Amino acid sequence: MPCFAQVGNRGAGLTRLDVFIDRMVSQRVCLDYAIQATADMPGPVYELGLGNGRTYHHLRSYVSARDIYVFERAVASHPDSTPPKEMTILGDVRETLPTTLQRFGATARLIHADLGGHNLSRNDAFARVISPLIEPMLALGGLMVSSDGMYFDALTELALPPGAVPGRCFMYRRDRWQLRWLTSIRSDSYGCASPEMRRVRAAGAGVKQQI
Numbered sequence: 371m372p373c374f375a376q377v378g379n380r381g382a383g384l385t386r387l388d389v390f391i392d393r394m395v396s397q398r399v400c401l402d403y404a405i406q407a408t409a410d411m412p413g414p415v416y417e418l419g420l421g422n423g424r425t426y427h428h429l430r431s432y433v434s435a436r437d438i439y440v441f442e443r444a445v446a447s448h449p450d451s452t453p454p455k456e457m458t459i460l461g462d463v464r465e466t467l468p469t470t471l472q473r474f475g476a477t478a479r480l481i482h483a484d485l486g487g488h489n490l491s492r493n494d495a496f497a498r499v500i501s502p503l504i505e506p507m508l509a510l511g512g513l514m515v516s517s518d519g520m521y522f523d524a525l526t527e528l529a530l531p532p533g534a535v536p537g538r539c540f541m542y543r544r545d546r547w548q549l550r551w552l553t554s555i556r557s558d559s560y561g562c563a564s565p566e567m568r569r570v571r572a573a574g575a576g577v578k579q580q581i
Contacts, residue, residue, distance in 0.1 A: 389538075396530065396539035397484070397517065401425065403531040404480050404513040404541065405432045411479035413509050414439055416470075418463060418483040418500075423451025425482060433480075441466055467503040476547075478507045484517040493518045514542040 384392075415433050417426050420442040427450065429438055440453040441463050459466050463485070481504060486493030501521040508514060514525060517539060525542040 392535040393517065393538045396534040397425065397515075398428065399531055399534040400515045400539045400541055401428060401482060402432075404482075404515050405429070408479040408511070408513055411509065411511060413437075413477040413479040413512070414474065416441065416478050416481045416507070417453075418481065418504075419485040420445060420447050420451075420453070420458075421484070423447030423453075425484060426453060427451040429482070439470070441470075463500060464503065467500065467507065471503075471507050474507075476506055477509050479509055479512045480515070481508060481512070482515045483520075486518050497521060508544040510544055510547065512544050516540045516542070 415429060415438045417429060417438060417440045420426055420440050426438065426440060426447070430451075430453075435454070436457070438453065439457050439459055441459045441461075443460065443462065445452060445458060445460070459470060483500075483504065485496065485500070497516075497518045498521050502523075504514065504520070505522050505525060508525070513528075514520070514522075519540050520542060522542055524544070524546060526545050528541040528543055530536060530539065530541060
């Protein structure tokens with residue numbers, strides 16, 4: 371006879387522990403899928419939110435560390451999960467995402483975001499703010515994995531891979547360009563685009579805006 375009682379009908383629904391486990395399992399499943407699906411693509415990986423560094427450590431195990439840029443207000447991660455200083459972009463993402471877009475253009479093959487807290491309404495409001503900042507950063511075929519539902523105009527929401535729990539993680543893919551993103555990115559202060567931006571604009575030349 372087992373020494374523990376099997377949980378039966380729970381009138382209170384899922385416990386916080388249940389939700390946490392579902393979220394962690396779903397996050398790993400979705401990240402593993404996205405890492406494999408974008409393995410042959412060029413371009414950087416963006417980790418939005420470092421925290422303790424668990425997902426960064428997971429990404430680093432499968433992606434070259436030199437390809438992973440981490441966005442965070444202040445680094446407070448485990449020493450074994452702390453990115454190099456040159457790969458850490460400090461500050462408010464509402465400011466650092468646009469400047470990174472200026473630097474690299476629409477080249478990210480994978481973006482992972484875990485920026486929310488325990489307040490679901492605040493998480494949703496923040497997702498609405500940062501969605502238009504994240505969307506133009508993905509390369510064609512690039513994937514976005516997020517702990518919260520996002521509000522994208524042109525990214526395709528994907529069905530979750532087997533093993534992920536619906537509502538605990540979200541996945542999106544860039545299947546098409548919008549020309550307004552390519553033409554609205556300004557040159558640097560000297561009037562000339564960076565080499566990265568010139569490559570992005572060349573890739574977008576002749577592409578028609580798709581609605």
